[in-house]
Amino acid sequence: MRWLIYISFVFLLLTIALSCVNNQKSLAAKENNEAMKQLSVNISGMYSGNLPCVDCEAINTMLELNPDNSYVLRYIYEGKSNDQFVKKGEWSMEKNTLSLEGVDYQYKVNSDYLLQLDLSGNEIKGDLAEKYQLSRVK
CATH class of the missing domain: 2.40.128.640 (Lipocalin)
Incomplete structure (x- = not known):
């Protein structure tokens, strides 16, 4: 039973880590898009x-x-x-x-x-x- 708790805990940590990575990629894409919009206005x-x-x-x-x-x-x-x-x-x-x-x-x-x-x-x-x-x- 204890190993089930450990596996669930590891699974939860992996899920949180993967969601953070995806969130960082989305944030980077959004910042890049905003930079391109700003450049379009400047040029x-x-x-x-x-x-x-x-x-x-x-x-x-x-x-x-x-x-x-x-x-x-x-x-x-x-x-x-x-x-x-x-x-x-x-x-x-x-x-x-x-x-x-x-x-x-x-x-x-x-x-x-x-x-x-x-x-x-x-x-x-x-x-x-x-x-x-x-x-x-x-």
């Missing part, structure tokens, strides 16, 4: 810049990042055409890298600007490197 806004262009003066670019993870990207090839091109979709973040659905390149997120990365996801080097950034407008 949301308008970004603008004139990116380098091979066969035009510049690519006048305006990127709007919304808190609901949608984006609108507008650009005009200055000196080549007055047509405005628009892309819309969802954006996502992994660490400090911003990805736009339907766009081949990504952006490195800094406090007040976005730095466009090359197609391999690396920072652009060289004389024009500083021109590949979109500054926060609002």
Whole structure:
């Protein structure tokens, strides 16, 4: 009879321990979700810049990042055409890298600007490197 009490006590301790582990995982997931929501709010806004262009003066670019993870990207090839091109979709973040659905390149997120990365996801080097950034407008 005594061994039944011991087994019941061990079972009770295991149940409590497992529920604590599951609770910690749920808490960590909730904190991660809250952090992503906060990051979405912090990065949301308008970004603008004139990116380098091979066969035009510049690519006048305006990127709007919304808190609901949608984006609108507008650009005009200055000196080549007055047509405005628009892309819309969802954006996502992994660490400090911003990805736009339907766009081949990504952006490195800094406090007040976005730095466009090359197609391999690396920072652009060289004389024009500083021109590949979109500054926060609002």
